[in-house]
Amino acid sequence: MQESKTAVTGRAMLKPGRADKGLWKRIAQNWELYIFIAPAFFYFLIFSYGPMYGIQIAFKNFIPTKGITGSPWVGFDHFERFFHSYYFWDLLWNTLSISLYELAIGFPIPIILALAFNEVRNGFFKKLAQTVTYAPHFISVVVMAGMIISFLSPSTGFVIHIIEALGFQAPEFLTDPRWFKTMYVLSGVWQSAGWGTIIYLAALSGVDPGLHEAAIIDGASRFQRIRHINIPTLIPTMTILLILNMGSLLGVGFEKILLLQNPLNMSSSDVISTFVYRSGLVDAQYSFSTAIGLFNSVINAVLLVVVNQVVRRTSENSLW
Amino acid sequence: MLSGVKETKRDKVFLICNYIYVFIAFLIVFYPLVYMISASISNPKFVASGEMWLLPKGITFDGYKRVFENSSIWIGYGNTILYTVVGTTINLLVTLPAAYALSRKDFVGRNFFMGMFMVTMFFSGGLVPSYLLVKQLGMINTMWAIVIPSAASIWNIIVSHTFFQSSIPKELQEAAQIDGCTNMRLFIKIILPLSMPIIAVMALFYGVGNWNSYFSALIYLNDSFKYPLQLVLRQILVLQEMSAQGGGVIDASTAAAMNSKAEIAALVKYAVIIVATLPVIVIYPFLQRYFVQGVMIGSVKG
Numbered sequence: 001m002q003e004s005k006t007a008v009t010g011r012a013m014l015k016p017g018r019a020d021k022g023l024w025k026r027i028a029q030n031w032e033l034y035i036f037i038a039p040a041f042f043y044f045l046i047f048s049y050g051p052m053y054g055i056q057i058a059f060k061n062f063i064p065t066k067g068i069t070g071s072p073w074v075g076f077d078h079f080e081r082f083f084h085s086y087y088f089w090d091l092l093w094n095t096l097s098i099s100l101y102e103l104a105i106g107f108p109i110p111i112i113l114a115l116a117f118n119e120v121r122n123g124f125f126k127k128l129a130q131t132v133t134y135a136p137h138f139i140s141v142v143v144m145a146g147m148i149i150s151f152l153s154p155s156t157g158f159v160i161h162i163i164e165a166l167g168f169q170a171p172e173f174l175t176d177p178r179w180f181k182t183m184y185v186l187s188g189v190w191q192s193a194g195w196g197t198i199i200y201l202a203a204l205s206g207v208d209p210g211l212h213e214a215a216i217i218d219g220a221s222r223f224q225r226i227r228h229i230n231i232p233t234l235i236p237t238m239t240i241l242l243i244l245n246m247g248s249l250l251g252v253g254f255e256k257i258l259l260l261q262n263p264l265n266m267s268s269s270d271v272i273s274t275f276v277y278r279s280g281l282v283d284a285q286y287s288f289s290t291a292i293g294l295f296n297s298v299i300n301a302v303l304l305v306v307v308n309q310v311v312r313r314t315s316e317n318s319l320w
Numbered sequence: 321m322l323s324g325v326k327e328t329k330r331d332k333v334f335l336i337c338n339y340i341y342v343f344i345a346f347l348i349v350f351y352p353l354v355y356m357i358s359a360s361i362s363n364p365k366f367v368a369s370g371e372m373w374l375l376p377k378g379i380t381f382d383g384y385k386r387v388f389e390n391s392s393i394w395i396g397y398g399n400t401i402l403y404t405v406v407g408t409t410i411n412l413l414v415t416l417p418a419a420y421a422l423s424r425k426d427f428v429g430r431n432f433f434m435g436m437f438m439v440t441m442f443f444s445g446g447l448v449p450s451y452l453l454v455k456q457l458g459m460i461n462t463m464w465a466i467v468i469p470s471a472a473s474i475w476n477i478i479v480s481h482t483f484f485q486s487s488i489p490k491e492l493q494e495a496a497q498i499d500g501c502t503n504m505r506l507f508i509k510i511i512l513p514l515s516m517p518i519i520a521v522m523a524l525f526y527g528v529g530n531w532n533s534y535f536s537a538l539i540y541l542n543d544s545f546k547y548p549l550q551l552v553l554r555q556i557l558v559l560q561e562m563s564a565q566g567g568g569v570i571d572a573s574t575a576a577a578m579n580s581k582a583e584i585a586a587l588v589k590y591a592v593i594i595v596a597t598l599p600v601i602v603i604y605p606f607l608q609r610y611f612v613q614g615v616m617i618g619s620v621k622g
Contacts, residue, residue: 027428032503033421037433040418043471044437050453051445057452068452113345119338129346131605134612136349138600140532142550143593146557150589151352158355161370194349198615222331247442255535259558273447280448281539293446301443 058291071287078291087275095271098257099249102185107245109189110196111234115226117197118204133194145259148187149174175264184257184269203237204230239317247304250296272296360384360590364583367590382584383591393592395545396552403548404530407467411526414472416519419480420507424493437474451539465540466548470533476522483518483617484511521614524607528600553596557589 053068058078060071082088113133120126139147151157152173163170173179207229215225254273261269272292280289304319312318354374359367363378371377387393422430444450450469459465488511496506512519534550541547604611 023428026426030424030427030503032507033424033427036417036421036503036507039414040437040472040477041433043414044440044474047450047453047469047471048440048444051449052443053445054449054452055445057449113342116338116342116345119335120342125339125342129342131608132346132353133349134608135353135601135604138528138532138604139597140534140550140553142532142534142553142557143597146553146589146593147352147356149558150586153586156368156586158352158370158373161373165370190349190352193345195615198612202616222334258535259554276447277539281451286448286452290446290448293448297443297446304442 055290055294057287058294060287062287062290064286074287078288079295081288082292082295087270090267091270091272091275094268095250095252095273098181098184098252098271101181102188102252103245103249105185106189106193106196107242109193111200111238113193114197114200114204114234115230117201118230119222119226130194130197133197135194136191137195139191141253141255142259144187144191145256148183148260152183174260175262177265177268180260180265180268184260188253188256199237199241200234203234207233235315236317239311239315240319243304243307243311243319246307247300249303250299356590356593360587360594364587368583368586380587383587384595386584386588387591387595392544392547392552393549393556393595396547396549399546400531400549403463403466404527406463407470407530408523408527410467410471411473411476411530412519412522415477415480415522415526416512416515417507418472419477420484420511422477422481423484423488425490437477441474447539454540460540461542461546463546466533466536467530469536470530473526473529476525479614479617480518480522483515486617487518488514517610517613518617520607520610521617524610525614531600549596553592556592 057068057071059073059075060068061074062068062071117126117130120129136144151159154160154170154172154174159173160170171179173183211229212225215229220228250272252271252273254271254277257269257271258274258277261274273296276289276293276296279285279292308319351374358372358374358376360383361379361381362372362376363380366372366377418433421427422434424430445453454460454465454469459468492510492514493506496510501510532550534548534554537546537548537551538554541551
């Protein structure tokens, strides 16, 4: 009797007790891992989540002496002012059109280049071409802007010389608003198309050689094999990268735009992020530009979720 | 049989087209790089007129001489080396231990930490709140404003975590723990020596990023003695160009003087581009393997 009672209570105690004890034991056993993760945890907490807390000034009139919490609330005033401003549609259009232009040109080129690299059998040439096309990835954005400005300078840049040698009238690339987007996108392709092939080449190296052998026996041409074996292999990678790209549609490479911007091409080069920089840090309109930045981030996040959802419905490849 | 021959012929044509295509891509990337090197040691007159188009013409080292005489470039160079070394060290100290902890299946709370970190990939506080935070922390105009707000990148944490998870056998950790080895000793004495490839990749990714960054210096530093190289370059390459374009009415002699000044400025530009990019371009071919490896480890996860 005595024995069975203790057994019952013992078992009753044991069940939650064991789970708890196990959990705490596992935590205690690996306490050092929490020290390992602590720097990263505090880094993200302070420098990523800290600014998220600061977003509230988008709904306030930030007064530096009163601090973030002490400033008065104004609701959606800053957003309304932004949406009703005369530059709102221009900014939105420039941001979206540069992104979509970049996506349309910059997305397929690395894929085509990777497929082409993959067909090159000459080892030395392949290696040389890869080494050289990867190299611009390491050029800093400032140097890149300096190169663009030098190469496209009226009457002295080599691109201008080439265009004139071909018998055309060279446009004023640097100051003509109509050329800004093309200049931005093509220089981006020059810099990153080679590097962008790596991820696709990795996927292509995983293709089962047996598939190609079987296709050759069936009389498939090289082109057919690329079309029906290599390209389908790349689809999952393409899908993931496309989703990520869509999620940053409004986050164009603003560091380069800022460097290439000048008063003459402003009408097509001013994007949301450069405007945030100007109005926020140059003109110190903290609350207003935080509101615009928030608008930008929210659209990005929504786009990412929506595109991911659409892709998940139509194929098995999605981010989550 | 006949169709078989036809197929291979078509394949040959395709292959040749493919080689031509890759060769053109190679040329498009290669030419500007060679052009810059040649332009940096050519007489600026020939460069401006287009007579120098591939090999150096009228060789002069004036551009480099002026670059070496320019103290702000040297100060910038020194600052960049300092920021890159300190920054990359911090990056590694934050990234590697965190990535290792996240790679451990027996680490309670790994999903929480991973989730918390991943959110920052898709949503951020934005420019102004980040700036206000750095300002509030009193880091404006110090080196810390450059190295601390970019102490870790979630992407690199994920890449390293994938490496630890896939390349370090779990048995190693179990055996060490049975022997009474603490996690700290395990990480420092066993895991890190086995992880040289990922340490190299991370050091390179972060190092190149730190070397090339200009924007945080632009917004957080106002003392030009603290400017990193990229910010000095911005003044030379970007700002000067724009001011040179906006000229008013000028007479012939000033025009000639300005012309030669502009030529020298152009020469200096090419030289400074080479000097600034040299460290990265020189080490790159030797380390290309590691960079490529880094991208591939990252893509395994996807």
